[in-house]
Ligand SMILES: Nc1ncnc2c1ncn2[C@@H]1O[C@H](COP(=O)(O)OP(=O)(O)OP(=O)(O)O)[C@@H](O)[C@H]1O
């Protein structure tokens with residue numbers, strides 16, 4: 251699969267020497283890596299290695315004590331999550347973070363909020379330009395619903411959906427923003443084989459059809475080897491490997507980390 | 514005619530997003546409005562209009578206002594009475610300072626002023642949540658009522674105990690405030706005014722603004738990652754909620770009671786409106802109406818039945834029993850059906866749609 255991706259471009263995001271600590275816990279220590287345009291990058295590592303923290307730093311959820319992040323050529327130390335959203339970073343969470351009381355459709359529509367510009371007076375009228383805008387985005391949301399094959403649960407409050415479908419809706423909400431960089435925190439955790447296959451297919455399709463750059467965290471090595479162009483490995487907050495799936499698989503440090511050899 | 518959507522194919526998304534996508538619903542609503550607008554004024558007596566329908570409409574508006582903030586945006590507020598007082602006193606100052614200003618404009622401007630106050634008291638919501646926020650809004654409640662009691666400027670230094678709302682016409686010849694106003698004109702005006710405002714509220718909640726409120730309510734951190742600013746979302750909810758509540762307060766003073774007094778907007782008023790949205794349904798415009806109807810009608814109903822059972826029963830006992838029944842109902846709704854009467858109504862409709870087949 252990987253060899254078809256000759257369209258991988260320049261660096262979209264560069265992480266330089268990022269360190270993050272919570273009190274005495276060092277979640278990340280001087281981590282540096284790059285994410286290139288259009289690639290699928292997998293971040294792997296044992297539990298507590300700092301993978302989720304890394305995504306949280308990228309989308310402005312955590313603020314690192316040290317280091318810098320260069321995104322689309324702009325260097326920054328920190329930003330707010332809504333600012334990250336405004337610059338084209340969307341994500342999903344390890345523990346699903348959907349709006350439980352809202353329908354699938356409304357959840358996906360919230361992904362498009364930043365693209366809606368009519369002021370509240372127009373919204374109060376729900377007419378003319380406001381209605382046109384609403385319909386335009388409804389169509390975009392419906393395309394995502396078709397793409398993810400979730401037509402039948404369009405109007406269902408997501409709190410009532412099974413876990414696997416919720417993960418799918420959360421991906422839909424992230425896609426609705428038409429992001430340049432999509433961060434997925436364990437998109438396949440807790441899924442059965444069939445659901446995992448569907449999810450893999452969606453991720454690959456997103457990459458192929460929209461050219462979205464994707465960074466994902468995943469524990470299932472089979473999946474990682476199958477879909478990613480490049481893999482970075484974190485262990486105790488440090489990056490211990492970075493390369494193609496094959497390179498990483500053969501890396502002794504990685505094997506040690508996974509077999510739990512003492513440090 | 515059966516209640517079905519079969520055969521009604523939606524040709525575009527606009528039709529699908531309509532408030533009442535099913536034809537039968539639209540016919541029902543049309544008939545209902547016709548009944549309310551034509552039959553009720555012709556048939557209802559003064560007692561029904563003045564003690565049931567008029568307060569029901571005013572309360573519905575206040576309940577819609579609180580529901581926007583608490584039901585849709587998840588910000589618990591006990592300041593409803595205080596914000597209603599703002600609306601009432603702002604309207605009084607405006608109406609007396611600018612006697613030529615049309616009364617509907619006075620009401621709307623009183624709402625705008627209250628929205629400003631709402632924003633001010635909404636600022637703590639950026640830091641605190643839930644119970645603590647409720648306590649902060651409680652402080653707003655007491656502070657606002659105190660301000661209106663304390664400074665005679667609010668009632669133009671009038672020395673009389675009762676400050677009457679000035680008489681105003683909605684169209685020449687038809688007074689809606691003051692002693693000349695007939696209950697029928699008041700009712701018709703309120704019905705139209707509240708219906709329009711309810712439509713505005715519905716439009717807001719089904720669009721961008723409503724979605725950002727609900728996102729904040731359901732999970733504020735996730736709301737932030739889709740690009741919603743908590744500051745904007747929460748303060749806009751406070752503003753728009755207060756706008757509706759302020760207008761409700763102005764209508765209360767000018768049309769329902771005819772007198773402007775802070776006493777009418779004490780903390781028990783805040784609780785009353787909160788109970789309406791809990792019983793009617795949090796996060797539902799229809800529920801705001803159902804809850805208001807329920808809480809306006811229940812005491813009357815209980816009163817009448819208890820008097821029928823035992824004509825010698827004292828009013829104190831009646832009101833105590835009322836409290837107990839209210840309390841029990843609220844606990845029941847919170848536990849059994851947190852989405853209130855509106856949800857029960859929806860379930861009934863879903864059943865009806867499938868009737869007579871159980872599945
Ligand atoms: N908000 C926080 N407050 C305190 N400690 C935190 C916080 N977030 C993460 N940590 C700590 O940072 C370390 C890295 O956690 P992180 O969630 O990034 O790991 P992970 O690689 O995603 O693990 P998993 O595979 O279990 O999801 C852990 O020791 C964790 O306890």
Ligand SMILES: [Mg+2]
Pocket residue numbers: 301302303344435
């Ligand atoms: Mg994690």
